[in-house]
Structure formats: structure tokens, C-alpha cells
Amino acid sequence: MFYQPETVAEALDLKARLGLSARFLAGGTDLVVMMKKGRLTLEDVIDLGKLHELAETRDEGETHFVGALCSHRTLESWPIRVLADAARQVGGPQIRNRGTIGGNVGTASPAGDVSVALLALDAAIELVSARGSRSMPLRDFFQGVGRTAIAPDELIAGFRFRKPAMSAFYKNGKRSSVAISVICAGVSLDPDGFPSIAVGSVAPTPLRLLSTEAFLRQRGLDPETIAEAGRLASEEVRPITDHRASAEYRRAIAGIAVTRLLTQLTQGGAHVVHA
Numbered sequence: 001m002f003y004q005p006e007t008v009a010e011a012l013d014l015k016a017r018l019g020l021s022a023r024f025l026a027g028g029t030d031l032v033v034m035m036k037k038g039r040l041t042l043e044d045v046i047d048l049g050k051l052h053e054l055a056e057t058r059d060e061g062e063t064h065f066v067g068a069l070c071s072h073r074t075l076e077s078w079p080i081r082v083l084a085d086a087a088r089q090v091g092g093p094q095i096r097n098r099g100t101i102g103g104n105v106g107t108a109s110p111a112g113d114v115s116v117a118l119l120a121l122d123a124a125i126e127l128v129s130a131r132g133s134r135s136m137p138l139r140d141f142f143q144g145v146g147r148t149a150i151a152p153d154e155l156i157a158g159f160r161f162r163k164p165a166m167s168a169f170y171k172n173g174k175r176s177s178v179a180i181s182v183i184c185a186g187v188s189l190d191p192d193g194f195p196s197i198a199v200g201s202v203a204p205t206p207l208r209l210l211s212t213e214a215f216l217r218q219r220g221l222d223p224e225t226i227a228e229a230g231r232l233a234s235e236e237v238r239p240i241t242d243h244r245a246s247a248e249y250r251r252a253i254a255g256i257a258v259t260r261l262l263t264q265l266t267q268g269g270a271h272v273v274h275a
């Protein structure tokens, strides 16, 4: 069955009743592709298209809230550089018009560009169900390729993160557009100057580099520690070899990306935006 609820409460009641036999449909740029390729057969689809409140964004002072149905197109013009640059490099214009931030996280691809940007912002994910709501760090939400901590009756409502002082994003793909990331990386500095670092396509999930971050928190950000952070980053990632790139290549590029992004943020440059 195809359901089109008019309210969030109606959507949650449906999901509570249908459970795992149903999936939410946002932009459909992952879900419909999987169904068409025969990788996913569903009894029920719950279309979120009429739930416009889920596309809202809010400036809450020290934090931002971004609704799950916010499209990549909308995020492209955001003042948060890591998010805007990640959104701008998702697919082509049609994909960015339809694809959403909640769908990118819901798919739980290791290569999800916007998922990596949200991780680099140390975002929390807000989940709602007919039972109530809960919030958890996004880094705990991803559990494996296509696997997350979402319960069968839950909906992703959106994401909340502290406004960074600066942030930047890097994507390496086989082509300059409409290319899944061979590797992508995001870095933000919080208002106290502490970094959050995330890398995509180097592990079964988008990955926060917590050990590299801890080193920088202890030692500070100068050219020597940034160079060492790049080396640590390439040790911390856990890439595989596949048809897009070898594990060795991904490991090397991860280190270079982290060094470059941190250098851009600390020395100023084209990729630095004070958000």
C-alpha cells in the first residue's frame, strides 16, 4: 500500500502499526532506486511529501536545527560551509532538488556526503515515534552499511548542532559531478577552537576520527601537529579496496584531506567561512 499522511502524528501511527513492513519515502533517490533494482521489496510505503514542517530549519541562537526533509538544494546556500559544500556536491541538480538530509542519513551509506558533514559538526539526531522523542549523537546512530539505531516505529525528525566557528568539506570522486565519493571529509572548529573530524568511504559507516581529534585537543593546532594529525588520520581510517579505489589510496588521501582542511581553517583561505 502507498500511504500519504497529512500530519506527523498520522505518519507515526502508521509506522507504529506497520513496523518493518513499511519504509518512509522522502525524496526517493535512494529508496526508489533500490526498489527498481530489485534490492528491496516493500509491502508498504509511507510518503512524507505532505509533512512540510519536517523541512523547516531553525536558527536557535547557539545551535541550528535542520528538519529531515530539508533538501540538498536548500542546504547549498547555507552559511555553514561544511554542510553547504557537501550538499552542493551530491549527485546532479535533479538529485539535489529531491534528495533530503534525512534520506542521506537514513540510507546509512559509508559514502553519504551530507552524513559526513553532519558528523563533522558533531550533530545530534532527533528521532520521534508515537511513544515520544529522543536525541542521540549522530556518531552512535550509524551501525554498519545500511544499518542504524532507528527503531521500527521511529521517524528522523531532524538534526541539531552547535554553530561552528569555521568549517570545510572535501570530496574526491571519479568525476567532478554526479559521482559517489571515493573519499570525502569534513572538519569543523567549535567556538573554543576544538576540531571535529569526519571521513566518508573509509569504513562501514561514516567515521568520526576521535583519536585524531583527541591528539589535536591535547596538542593544539599548529603546522607540526596538523601534519601529525594527517598521519594519525590515515592510521585511524579502516578502508577497503573496491571498484572505486584501493584501501591504500583511500588511507593516503584521508590523511592528506585532513591535513589540508585543518590547514585551510587555521591559516585562512578560500574554504574558510565564519558561520
Ligand SMILES: Cc1cc2nc3c(=O)[nH]c(=O)nc-3n(C[C@H](O)[C@H](O)[C@H](O)COP(=O)(O)OP(=O)(O)OC[C@H]3O[C@@H](n4cnc5c(N)ncnc54)[C@H](O)[C@@H]3O)c2cc1C
Residues within 6 Å of the ligand: 023, 024, 025, 026, 027, 028, 029, 030, 031, 032, 033, 048, 068, 069, 089, 090, 091, 092, 095, 098, 099, 100, 101, 102, 103, 104, 105, 106, 107, 111, 112, 113, 114, 154, 155, 156, 157, 178, 179, 180, 181
Ligand atoms: C544519480 C544519483 C547520484 C547520487 N549522488 C550522491 C552523492 O554524490 N552523494 C551522496 O551522498 N548521495 C548520493 N546519492 C544518494 C541519494 O541521492 C542521497 O543519499 C539522498 O540524500 C537520499 O535522500 P532521499 O530523500 O532521496 O531519501 P529516500 O530515498 O527517500 O530514503 C532513503 C532511506 O532513508 C529513509 N528515510 C528517508 N527519510 C526518512 C525519515 N525522515 N525518517 C526515517 N527514515 C527516512 C527511507 O526509508 C530510506 O530507507 C545519489 C543518488 C543517485 C540516484
